[in-house]
Amino acid sequence: MQSEISASEFGIVLLLLMAVIIYIHAAIRSRNKFKRWPAYRSVFWISGVFSIGVSLIGPLANQAHHNFIAHMSTHLLIGMLAPLLLVLASPMTLLLRSLSVASARKVTRFLKSWPVYLLSHPLTAATLNTGGLFLLYRTDLFVLMHEHILLYGLVHFHLLAAGYLFTASIIYMDPVAHKASFPLRAVVLVAALAAHGILSKLIYASPPQTVPKSEAEAGGMLMYYGGDVIDALLITIFCYQWFVFARPRLTAQKNG
Amino acid sequence: MFTNTENARAYANGKNRRVLSGRNLWSGVLFGVGTAAFVDEAVFHQLLHWHHFYDLSTSDVGLVSDGLFHAFSWFATIASLFLFADLRRRNAFWPQRWIGGMLIGAGAFQLYDGTIQHKLLKLHQIRYDVDILPYDLAWNAIAVLLLLLGAVLLWKTRQPAERTGS
Numbered sequence A: 001m002q003s004e005i006s007a008s009e010f011g012i013v014l015l016l017l018m019a020v021i022i023y024i025h026a027a028i029r030s031r032n033k034f035k036r037w038p039a040y041r042s043v044f045w046i047s048g049v050f051s052i053g054v055s056l057i058g059p060l061a062n063q064a065h066h067n068f069i070a071h072m073s074t075h076l077l078i079g080m081l082a083p084l085l086l087v088l089a090s091p092m093t094l095l096l097r098s099l100s101v102a103s104a105r106k107v108t109r110f111l112k113s114w115p116v117y118l119l120s121h122p123l124t125a126a127t128l129n130t131g132g133l134f135l136l137y138r139t140d141l142f143v144l145m146h147e148h149i150l151l152y153g154l155v156h157f158h159l160l161a162a163g164y165l166f167t168a169s170i171i172y173m174d175p176v177a178h179k180a181s182f183p184l185r186a187v188v189l190v191a192a193l194a195a196h197g198i199l200s201k202l203i204y205a206s207p208p209q210t211v212p213k214s215e216a217e218a219g220g221m222l223m224y225y226g227g228d229v230i231d232a233l234l235i236t237i238f239c240y241q242w243f244v245f246a247r248p249r250l251t252a253q254k255n256g
Numbered sequence B: 001m002f003t004n005t006e007n008a009r010a011y012a013n014g015k016n017r018r019v020l021s022g023r024n025l026w027s028g029v030l031f032g033v034g035t036a037a038f039v040d041e042a043v044f045h046q047l048l049h050w051h052h053f054y055d056l057s058t059s060d061v062g063l064v065s066d067g068l069f070h071a072f073s074w075f076a077t078i079a080s081l082f083l084f085a086d087l088r089r090r091n092a093f094w095p096q097r098w099i100g101g102m103l104i105g106a107g108a109f110q111l112y113d114g115t116i117q118h119k120l121l122k123l124h125q126i127r128y129d130v131d132i133l134p135y136d137l138a139w140n141a142i143a144v145l146l147l148l149l150g151a152v153l154l155w156k157t158r159q160p161a162e163r164t165g166s
Helices: A007-029 A038-055 A059-064 A070-086 A092-098 A101-112 A114-120 A122-138 A142-145 A150-169 A180-205 A213-245 B005-018 B023-046 B061-087 B095-120 B134-155
Strands: none
Touching: A007 A038, A007 A092, A007 B023, A038 A059, A038 A070, A038 A150, A059 A070, A070 A150, A070 A213, A092 A101, A101 A114, A114 A122, A114 A150, A122 A142, A122 A150, A122 A180, A150 A180, A150 A213, A180 A213, A180 B061, A213 B061, B005 B023, B023 B061, B023 B095, B061 B095, B095 B134
């Protein structure tokens, strides 16, 4: 076990701590202007940041450099679980609550702009998310990533950012400027889930160059079934949002 | 022996479920697909270990077909239950039609799995190192039986021929 902490690890700890401190600070401060910020959202945020932390530093992250099963665990954490937890913490709502009216308007205008619309569309988000995974495991990127620390950081940032973008494009916890219909989101969700399953079996069958066969098989199955578990959560929340949206409304009804 | 409110509820259900006959059908179909896929995964992959996660003869088309069906059935299981809850809260649940849909969904998935996926795309076989023919026949016979039963129920709960005027 290595005991000294490298500069990059120190930087990551600092960033993650800042993410938690800023969120909690905003949650407490915005209580004065609005009603109480629900505690469960803060719990989601802290758990999400913690998942990122576990996948980037510490024993599991160290193992991930030479063990494919550990590598896949960190990817489930940073690419799927952490994004879901962060989305559930509704950070954009908290941001808008914490800003002055003028700045909040600027943020909303930015969120309504067409580049954001394009980027946060379920199709774009799903392509960025699963496309990135196919690049990572079906090209030399996986081998290159372990040789260049900067590339390693970039790939992991992409996993987290694309994961967040995708999750936020499927379930709406924050105010959304351009809402996609339920059927469209359902189709994209199923397609992305299918691509994830297909990629896990491809990894099982023909792993990246440096990965031994037994590790690739266990890692592929972990990706397949682990992805299913987190996707089940995502599907359940998505369907629940439909259930609330489609509730019977008391309208004048013809009676016979 | 019904009280008045029970009578009124049953009467309303008779009307509501005809309006939402399609939702009853689809909720059932999705649940059937989900159930068949779940039994396939739990019994044949995990408990019996007859099916294989990946078979060396699996084709690329087979992988894509398997991936899509796995994802779809996973979504269908959860979505069908929310549709079911929606039918209940609208007092529009139609058990016969729902079960008819379920049998159709389960039979269709089973038949697709047993013919296209196992045989045509050679995804994996039902069981290895045995004479496969009786397994294939039993598998697909069950599928056809489910489809037939479902069709009977759907026929019994069909919408009356379109009435003009009222």
